[in-house]
Amino acid sequence: MDHYQPSTSTEAALHDYKTGLGIFSKKMPELARHYNQFTEECFKEGSLSQKEKQLIALGISIATQDEYCMIYHTKGCVDQGATEEEILEVAGVSAAFGGGAAMSQSVTLLQESIKELNKYKQ
Template sequence: MKQQHTSVEAALRHYKEGVGTFTQKLPNVASRFHAFTEACFEEGALSKKEKQLIALGISLATQDEYCVIYHTKGCLDEGASEQEILETCGVAAAFAGGAAMSQAVTLVQECIHELTMKH
């Protein structure tokens, strides 16, 4: 029996499918954007984990739900602890107020739960 996908996994799949369609229609733009963002997230003076935490904070402040999900996963993939992720949410809320906090107490915590639970 096939495992049913969670809402977080479904959102990640939906985003990936959208990127694929966009890449087919505008390959020149998509490849350049991908190369740029890949370079931005390379290890440097800041670690990949620190960059993912920054991206999560910005995603919360700008209310970009797909990026909140994507960068919460990125934080976990780079070894960020739940405490580091939640502190990042707190900093985002200090700048963006209740809108960022509402995403932190719902979407981010749902992502952490769904992406770390054993299947």
């Protein structure tokens, strides 16, 4: 039984994602291994920095309304040193493609995640 008590909604979502991924990995180890290798390769430093790749992934997450990925890649952006201004610029560009739905996620879930993740940096 899982007794973990997250202190924020962002932390809870990240925990749920990691727990679900762990269960999936046990049930489908080869598929999970290949998927993880592929995504690790995609996010390696290259012509684009890891920060730039996280910002791109965040923008795609917002435009496609993938809430877990929005939280996960907001964390990735913060971890890679992206500023709140950079993250919100990504949100604006995403809203240009994703319309009102993307903007509603940006002014709620995204801003909440930024606030909660920045608490840990201080």
